[in-house]
Amino acid sequence: MSLEQIENTEGKFINWAGSYEYTSSKLYYPKNVEEVQILVKNLDKLKVLGTMHCFHGIADSEENLISLKYLDKVINLDKDTLTVTIEAGIIYGHLAIYLYKNGFALHNMASLPHISIAGACATGTHGSGNKNGNLSSAVRAMEIVTATGDIITISRDKNYEEFYGMVVHLGGIGVVTKLVLDVQPVYMMKQMVYENLRFDQLKDHFIDIMSSGYSVSLYTRWQDKMLDQVWIKRRVEHGKENDYDTELFGAKQAKENRNPVFGMSAENTTDQCGIVGPWHERLPHFKLDHTPASYGLELQCEYFVDLDKAYEAMMAVETLHDEITPHLWESEIRTIAADNFWMSPFYKRPSVAIHFLWKQDFDAARKLMLKIEEKLEPFKAIPHWGKLFMVEPGKFKEFYPKLPDFVNLCKKYDPNGKFRNKFLDNFVFNNA
Ligand SMILES: Cc1cc2nc3c(=O)[nH]c(=O)nc-3n(C[C@H](O)[C@H](O)[C@H](O)COP(=O)(O)OP(=O)(O)OC[C@H]3O[C@@H](n4cnc5c(N)ncnc54)[C@H](O)[C@@H]3O)c2cc1C
Known part of the structure; x- marks a missing residue:
């Protein structure tokens, strides 16, 4: 089979949020691994698109894009x-x-x-x-x-x-x-939402709260020093179906399903109120057959800091509350265990994630990201690879001690930079 016989299309390709247009107008759809091999052998430059949920050019190519949507078994x-x-x-x-x-x-x-x-x-x-x-x-x-x-x-x-x-x-x-x-x-799960938890409770109880479930998310609009919601997802242990306290450090159980975005309809969210269900219908906040909260009219950025510094980092962001809130759908705080992956933001560091779901106004989001990054500078805040950030490329060498080794690994398998693009050059290769 030749390159020309592989299904392809020309056009404009835009990311999930509708906020980034990919540079290349050529997209190939290989149907099997052999077709992937033909593409890779015959094209000088290419990048793979996943489900296009990143907010910038990490998946972009000036020449060729390929999608593995048919390789989905x-x-x-x-x-x-x-x-x-x-x-x-x-x-x-x-x-x-x-x-x-x-x-x-x-x-x-x-x-x-x-x-x-x-x-x-x-x-x-x-x-x-x-x-x-x-x-x-x-x-x-x-x-x-x-x-x-x-x-x-x-x-x-x-x-x-x-x-x-x-x-x-x-x-x-x-x-x-x-x-x-x-x-x-397989395991079963349930989730309970608590509303209106005061920030000052986080000072002494952050770890207790984040450990009160298998997976815990905090939501805030940064107003009134208050978390709007705390989502506590627990695995169902036999005989412990109903083990949620009615209050959580002064926050009260929500009596019906909530949307993480304050005030939005909960029809697209997974079931809460302690109702037991399969793991995959409780771990994600949103249902598979629905669109997430903002229906795509959003931008996202997220920063990872030391778990031990979670409260201090949140309070540093809190000082910007009146500037942030008008442009924000919501912020979510989560925790992530340390790992050993060289280019993981959690490399050897238990982390807390401070996430901002912005309304889709680039100018406002950019200005606020700069201010937030300045506030989080003392906490060595590492940005999410797939979300927006304003951090200078030179910082990435500090964030990732194994970055030079990663670059060598890329060069070993891709000596001529077939899979490199502007994003990788800027934030990875030029910093080695
Ligand atoms: C609504 C929404 C919710 C999100 N929620 C979360 C969340 O809860 N937690 C979180 O951490 N992030 C979250 N994200 C960010 C998202 O998970 C990441 O951006 C992720 O990388 C997106 O995957 P994708 O397949 O859409 O990637 P794409 O944007 O399509 O690609 C991402 C990268 O993967 C590469 N890639 C994809 N497939 C392949 C392949 N087969 N071979 C080689 N390279 C490949 C691409 O080239 C690119 O470099 C969210 C994003 C959105 C829009």
């Missing part, structure tokens, strides 16, 4: 090794349904089930939970088509050092065509 569930092998284009929501039907589960999910597994793992996408590593921590092995068109397989057991350099790869190593993920026996 579950290949094998191995009940002995507790792993599932998937094609890289599948989204979390679809894998979750398959796993649930077969009696298995993942350790965690992001706020929504619509994102691709390959794209999420590439950027260190996370859920919440003091003991939960980011989503890529479930990766046990990956199949990658490298710049020559050859296939390599790397695994946690066999390629220990390189593996930790390649799982959070920012799209810089090659085209990931398969992933092997850890699974565990």
Whole structure:
């Protein structure tokens, strides 16, 4: 088969939020790994699109884009090794349904089930939970088509050092065509929302609150020194279906489902009020068959700081409350366990995530990001790879001590920079 025979289209391609137009007007849709290999062998430059949920040009190419939307199958569930092998284009929501039907589960999910597994793992996408590593921590092995068109397989057991350099790869190593993920026996969950928790309770009880569930999210609009909502997601332990206290440090249980965005309808959110349901219908905040809170009219940025400094960092942001609130849908605070992935924002650092869901006004968001970054400077705040930020490229060498090793790894598998783009040059390669 030749390059021309592979399905492709020309046009304008825009990210999920409608906020970023990709530079290339050529998009290929390979139907199998062989077609991926043909593309990689024949194109000088290319980037892979996942589900296009990043807010900037990390997935962009000036020349060619490829989408793995047809490579979206579950290949094998191995009940002995507790792993599932998937094609890289599948989204979390679809894998979750398959796993649930077969009696298995993942350790965690992001706020929504619509994102691709390959794209999420590439950027260190996370859920919440003091003991939960980011989503890529479930990766046990990956199949990658490298710049020559050859296939390599790397695994946690066999390629220990390189593996930790390649799982959070920012799209810089090659085209990931398969992933092997850890699974565990199915579990049920429930979630309870508490409303109006005063910030001063976080001073002494931040860790208690963030440890009060398997996954916990705090929501605030930064007004009145108050959290609007605390979402506590618990795994159902036998005989403990109803173990939520009626109050949480003065906050009261919500009596009906809530939307994380204050005042918005809860029809698109997963069930709350302690109602027990499958893990994949409680871990994400939003239902698979609905659109998330802002219906895409949003911009996002998120910063990770030391878990120990969570309260101080939040209070530094709080000083900007009157400037932030008019431009914000909501802020979410989550925790993430440390990991060993070289380019993970959580590399060897238990972290707290301070997230801002902005209304879609770029000028306002940019100005506020600059101010927030200045406030968070003393906390070595690392931005999310997939979200907006204003941080100077030179800072990334400080954030990522293994950045030079990562660059060497990229050069080993892609010596001529086939998978490099402006974003990677700017924030990674030029800083090595
Ligand atoms: C509404 C919304 C909610 C979100 N919620 C969360 C959240 O809860 N937690 C969180 O941490 N983040 C969250 N994010 C951010 C999101 O998870 C990340 O931006 C993630 O990387 C998006 O995955 P994607 O497949 O859409 O990636 P894309 O934007 O399509 O691509 C991301 C990167 O992965 C690369 N890539 C994708 N597939 C492959 C492949 N097969 N081989 C090689 N490279 C590949 C791309 O080239 C690019 O570098 C959210 C974003 C949105 C819009």
